[in-house]
Amino acid sequence: xxxxxxxxxxxxxxxxxxxxxxxxxxxxxxxxxxxxxxxxxxxxxxxxxxxxxxxxxxxxxxxxxxxxxxxxxxxxxxxxxxxxxxxxxxxxxxxxxxxxxxxxxxxxxxxxxxx
Numbered sequence: 001x002x003x004x005x006x007x008x009x010x011x012x013x014x015x016x017x018x019x020x021x022x023x024x025x026x027x028x029x030x031x032x033x034x035x036x037x038x039x040x041x042x043x044x045x046x047x048x049x050x051x052x053x054x055x056x057x058x059x060x061x062x063x064x065x066x067x068x069x070x071x072x073x074x075x076x077x078x079x080x081x082x083x084x085x086x087x088x089x090x091x092x093x094x095x096x097x098x099x100x101x102x103x104x105x106x107x108x109x110x111x112x113x114x115x
Contacts, residue, residue: 014107014110014115018035029106030057033057034053034056034057035060036059036063036064037055037063040060040063041056041082042080055081062082063084063109064106064108065105067108068105070086071084071085071086071087072084072085072087
């Protein structure tokens with residue numbers, strides 16, 4: 001239970017830091033994935049389509065899991081979108097474990113980017 005408590009505390013700390021940056025709005029998991037996707041895509045637009053938002057979140061997830069060797073970047077297309085190749089299957093987990101696995105990778109991402 002201690003490991004999960006530590007993860008939750010680190011998650012709340014990250015959310016608090018992001019709240020400071022974004023006018024006091026508490027970001028949820030999807031918002032954080034969207035922000036990582038924009039960072040990895042490298043282009044900020046005034047407005048993204050619904051499909052582009054989904055693509056950005058996919059880019060974020062692949063980027064996050066590439067930290068642990070599950071994915072690697074394969075190429076960047078002519079529009080600047082990164083494409084990934086899965087290297088190994090994702091572990092089978094229940095919903096709570098999946099969320100914690102993702103949160104742990106998000107925290108690692110922000111730590112490695114000195115946030």
